Amino acid sequence: MAPRSASKSAVPSDKVGVICRALRRAIIEQALEPGAKLPEDSLGERFGVSRTIARHALGQLAAEGLVELRRNRIAVVATPSWQEARDAFDIRIELERLVVRQLAGKLTKSQVAELNAHVDAEDRARDGSDAVSIRLATEFHILLANMTNSPILVRYVSEVAYRCCLTLSLYSRPHSSECAINEHRAIIAALVKGDEAKVMSLMHSHLDSVASRALVAPAPRRGRDLLDILAPYAEEGDGGRVVKLPKVVRAR
Amino acid sequence: MAPRSASKSAVPSDKVGVICRALRRAIIEQALEPGAKLPEDSLGERFGVSRTIARHALGQLAAEGLVELRRNRIAVVATPSWQEARDAFDIRIELERLVVRQLAGKLTKSQVAELNAHVDAEDRARDGSDAVSIRLATEFHILLANMTNSPILVRYVSEVAYRCCLTLSLYSRPHSSECAINEHRAIIAALVKGDEAKVMSLMHSHLDSVASRALVAPAPRRGRDLLDILAPYAEEGDGGRVVKLPKVVRAR
DNA sequence: ACCCGTCAAACTGCATGCAATTGAGGCGCT
DNA sequence: AGCGCCTCAATTGCATGCAGTTTGACGGGT
Structure with a gap:
């Protein structure tokens, strides 16, 4: 298992990486909604780094499509159009098809165990917040992609999965x-049996059922302070733990 | 024609964008080979900007997989492994399948004209350097992707196409x-006829024929000065023109 | 009451400076 | 001669400062 390889190539030091991961999580858990402002200094302050670093992180996230950058304007969480959302889902289906093709019938015992463990975690999280279960559902797919050992595939699947997640928060009714x-x-069962066609159709209808749960009415909400919102995300743990907060200055 | 939309979201100002585009071209035209060093100050000097900007550009290119960044080390042009190369081609085929599906039978007259014009340009470039024809061949696929009007698809197709290009320079025999x-x-012909299946198989065998032209023997070459290499790339024109060079200091 | 012009605060764009890390060459030792 | 250590130039990591742009708030005019 070498799943950590995906993020290493994209990040110069690692402070940038930390901020990216934190913001990604905050975004897909809808703590930061589409349209939310992300001023460089506030971010830097929150994570205990200078604007330079925050800026760099925003650049990376913009490259992933999670953040929108306009010249001389405050960066905002991306607000994908309905059409972009559909496009993202199309691409996602195609990419996950590739994942399935590589994995069908080739899963090791420990991989199956890992997958089951993840789904168990999803199960356990059902009582908790919607945000967490949405994130876990997305991460299931990323976990699958990881097992292909293809860094490129992992990166793309992760990206479109996150994008889709963002989309759902805009257009979908509450996650069931x-x-x-x-x-x-x-x-998982079909993958183990090696029934590729079965997995394909399952995956397709699965993604479709997620995609079609959509409305066309974006739900507006607004206004908490960025510093407060990001508090739980300042350092990422693997599960959902909140760990250390770097110097919270809370100026101004 | 609105092909500029793809790069806008990823780039904060545009100096960064300029450097990214220049380096991308230099890389896919093999002026910069895999493994070539890209020190921040040399780049900044070459393009007349500070290290900060050069650094940011390298970050973006690393996110695209064209450049490798290791902590406290000089950035280098990426050297994809043979396996990664295969993976990239697999993904590329899947993505281009999507492009074809959206385009078959739906091309407007002006789009067809544009495509033909591009192929004509490829034809004309046959006498010139290999580097240019390789770039044009790649850009044909990107041009197609552009016509889907799906920014996400454009981005991904561009990325994997560039990656494949980079790969070919490592493992392929000279481009015929x-x-x-x-x-x-x-x-183009099959797309116009709307014969989706035909286009699919054409595209598949086309990409396959490109991919399988590969050897396993990387060709080593080394050593020109970065400043010299980048001279023609300092400002990008649309075709192949070389325009203005910002203050070339040529220090040290 | 409403609209528009002006102005100050907020924010980004970018360069530069300083500290920390690397790796390459030189020197001495065996 | 070969091998290892040590030192120093080259290079990155990061913060900060200054200049230009945008925002939005206030006040005067209609």
């Missing part, structure tokens, strides 16, 4: 996680 | 552009 979890279990 | 051009013409 129950069925997604069952679908995940079915996918 | 003749057949590629004919294949491009055939693809």
